[in-house]
Each structure stands twice: as C-alpha cells, then as structure tokens.
Amino acid sequence: MTVRLVVVGGGPAGTQAATWGARLGAEVTVVEKEVLGGAANLWDCIPSKAMIATGGLMALSRRSRHMGLQELTPELDFAALRVRNQEIEARLKGTIRAQLQSQGVRLLDGCGRLKGPHEVVAETSDGGVVELDADAILVCTGSRPRIPAFAAPDGERVLTTREAYPPPELPSHLCIVGSGVTGVEFTHMFSSFGCEVTLVVSRQQVLPGKDAEVAAALEDDFLARGVHLLKGARASGICRVGDGVVVECTDGRKVSGSHVLLCIGAIPNSDGLGLDAAGVEVDGAGYVPINHHGQTNVKHIYAAGDLSGKLPLASVAAMQGRKVAEHVMGLQVREHRHLDYDKAASAIFTEPEIADVGLAEADAFATGRKVRVTKVPFASTAKALIEGDTRGFVKIVSDPWTGAVLGGSIVGPSAAELISVLALAVTANLKVNDIVESLLVHPALSEALAEAAE
Ligand SMILES: Cc1cc2nc3c(=O)[nH]c(=O)nc-3n(C[C@H](O)[C@H](O)[C@H](O)COP(=O)(O)OP(=O)(O)OC[C@H]3O[C@@H](n4cnc5c(N)ncnc54)[C@H](O)[C@@H]3O)c2cc1C
Secondary structure (H helix, E strand, O other): OOOOOEOOOOOHHHHHHHHHHHHOOOOOEEEEOOOOOHHHOOOOOOHHHHHHHHHHHHHHHOOOHHOOOOOOOOOOOHHHHHHHHHHHHHHHHHHHHHHHOOOOEEEEEEEEEEEEEEEEEEEEEEOOOEEEEEEEEEEOOOEEEEOHHHHHHHOOEEEEHHHHOOOOOOOOOEEEOOOOOHHHHHHHHHHHHEEEEEEEEEOOOOOOOOOOOHHHHHHHHHHHHOOOEEEEOOEEEEEOOEEEEEEEOOOOOEEEEEEEOOOEEEEEEOOOOOOOOHHOOOOOOOOOOOOOOOOOOOOOOOEEEHHHHHOOHHHHHHHHHHHHHHHHHOOOOOOOOOOHHHHOOOOEEEOEEEEEEEHHHHHHHOOOOOOOEEEEEEEOOOHHHHHHHOOOOOEEOOOOOEEEEEEEEEOOOOOHHHHHHHHHHOOOOOEHHHOOOOOOOOOOOHHHHHHHOO
C-alpha cells in the first residue's frame, strides 16, 4: 500500500522530507503558503549571506592596498542589492519546485492546517479548499522573529531582520539589539557597508555561551572597525524621535541612532496549525516536542525544523526532514542513523568567520572531561600571508588517550568551509592522526588543520 505523506511547510525541513519521501516511494503532498525553500531562502540564510558577500567585497577593497593595488572605493547600490537578493531567491525557488515536481511531489500553494489526526486542510492561494487524507503528516512551519512588547517594528526605522534585505535606506547609525548569531552577522554586514553600528549586548561578551576566546576574536575585529559595543545593556524601550530612534536600557543608558534592528530570537509558527484538533502537544513556548525519530506524541505526526525547538539551523532542519521521511518509510530498521544534534557543524558569517562542531573546550572543562586541546594560528600558514589576512586560528579538541576528534573551532577566512573536515572527523569517529596523515594541498589554509591535529 502506498504511504500518503502530507507535509505542511516547504522550508528546508519540508522540501527534504518531500524529496526523500518521494524517492523512497511515498505519495507526497507539500502545502506551502509563501515560498518554496521557506524563510531560509526568503529572509534568513540566503539574503543575509548574499548581503554579507557584498559587504565582504567592500571590506576587501578597502584592504586592497596591502595586496599591491590602488585602493578601490566601491559605492553601495541598494537597489541592485535588492534585485540581486530577489534573483537568487527566484532561482533557488525555481530549482526546488522543478526538483520536487520531477519526483512526482504534489505541490499546493496555500495555508495548511490539521483538521484531525489523519486529515490536513489546505486553503489554496486561488481561493480553493483541498482536503488531504494522510497516513503520516509532517509539520515544519518554521519560526518568525520575536518582537518584544517594548518595540513596534514599522518597516522604516524600527526593523526586524525581515525588513533588512536591504532596509528602505542605508542607515547612517544602526543600533542592533541582540548579540547572538543574527545580531553579530548584521553588525558585520552593516559595518562592512560603512554604517556606524552600535551593538546592544545584554551580557559581558557577544555570542553568549560561545567559547570566550572565539567571542573575543570577533569583538577585537568589531572594535578595530569602530563598532560600538554597549555591554551589559538590556534594552527595555525603543522609540522614534524625529528622524531617528532611541534605545533605552534597563540601567538607564540610552543610545540614539538612525535605525534600530531587532535580533532577539524567534518564536515558532505553531499557532493556527490545528495541532490541538489532531491531539498534538505543544510546549509552553509554542514548540512541538519530538522524539529521536521526529515523532510528536501522536506517532504518525512528525515535526521538524525550527518548529521542533531543536537546533535552529537550516542544515539541521533539512537533515531532520530526511530522517522523518526515512522513518515514515520504515527505513529506521535498516540503514537509518539517528540524528546527533551534538555533532552539527555551525558557522557565523562574520569577519573573521567563525565555525565550530562537536565538543567545545569550555563544555569539556565545565563537565570535568579530560581532553587534549591544540591550537594553531592561521598566521603560521603561507596561504594566510598570500591572502593578506592572517587573523584567526584552528582549535581541535580530541580524546587524549584514543586521539578521537571530539570537536573543534575555527576562526578565520573560510572557516565555514574548513569546518567540514572536522565535522566529518567528528561524525565518522576519525582520529587526529587521520587528519595529520591526509595529503593536503599546499599552500592552503587547511594546513593549519593538519598542524593543529599533530
Ligand atoms: C537572519 C537569519 C539568518 C540565518 N542564517 C542561517 C544560516 O546561515 N545557516 C543556517 O543553517 N541557518 C540559518 N538560519 C536559521 C534557518 O533560517 C532556520 O533554521 C530554517 O529556516 C528552519 O527551516 P524550517 O524548514 O524549519 O522553516 P522555514 O525555513 O521557516 O520554512 C517554513 C515554511 O513553512 C511555511 N508555512 C508556515 N505556516 C504554514 C502553513 N500553515 N501552511 C503552509 N505553509 C506554512 C512558511 O511559509 C515557510 O516557507 C538563519 C536564521 C535567521 C533568522
């Protein structure tokens, strides 16, 4: 009997589940209300990285004298930036749609909700209503920016990340509230564009919870390019004053700017999904708890991606979607492996770039686990000198007795790419010697990896 899988939400989790479900023989329907590819492609991962790439080129051109060139002074073209974002998004959306259609996945443009444990209703964008019977349902409707009670985004001067690709005008002084991954990426982006930026940091370091050495490397770079860090400052009010904004903090400090950008986390899109009609439990924060197969408390209803409250990363969402499809199709009894969230690699697209995977040195220290930590600066590689950027380092955390690679951090150019080596090592239980004995390219930044593994 053919398994009918209905997926509500067409972001990374939903499209991967659909792809793998169809490959494994399920009859798959995806209901997506906005854009295939999800918030990931429309607002989050892709436009932010596209704008960071533009800012990176601008920053590079400012350093061009060091590379034997006359200094270049590129001017930012906001309209062109907006068009470029739209083109990238359209291209990705087209590719995903074509891919799913070629696999026989039924695509419904519309808003989905559960009507009962085996029934999904889709209100389609052309005004129709489609009722879908399902043997298995995956809800993966993602999340949206959290807006605190003290702020009222207006799309002009008080912005969420969704209004920042790019904002209506280039801010002369942007105040960014929140110094997690999103906050620091936008700080990097807008300071590369040449804007004055003040980052409101609620603790004493940016990237709370991150390795202190890694956070310090980023703070150094921010300070070197004139970013103002307002530390230990918890925003409690935002108001528009004339042509600007004022951010007030709980300790009475105030900071004025031309615009403010809120980067204080996300809330799950679980409201209006009909989860109660299907008996699916939601936790106090609105997330849908799942077990290691992605099942909710109702065994044939799965959740994945940001909605599941696990690691909010597109890469994780996509892998969760794939694992759900495998479980729906009964693959868990054979080659299926559980997803290990502790082994997920992640990156922060700042300058220097930051990436890490697996066990962090600080976590090992906190739990009293004995580890070997080796660190090599990129400055010791020829490639960093050739590229004119010697910032950053590679740190590898390994087991002192077996040599197994347990984790690592990379700060520096191409960290998001280089971390793949350590991610593979952590996932495949490789040892430091496996990295040392790989015949790597010379000159390349990866030589720092081999050196750190010695
Ligand atoms: C600024 C920013 C930058 C980020 N950068 C990165 C990055 O570089 N790398 C990374 O890995 N992660 C990044 N993330 C996180 C990443 O975007 C999310 O983890 C990812 O999008 C989650 O995927 P998802 O499938 O759960 O949801 P989404 O991508 O949010 O997709 C959910 C989809 O469900 C649809 N939907 C919602 N309700 C319904 C409904 N009722 N019916 C039908 N459809 C519905 C939505 O329209 C949406 O298309 C970033 C996040 C932000 C905020």
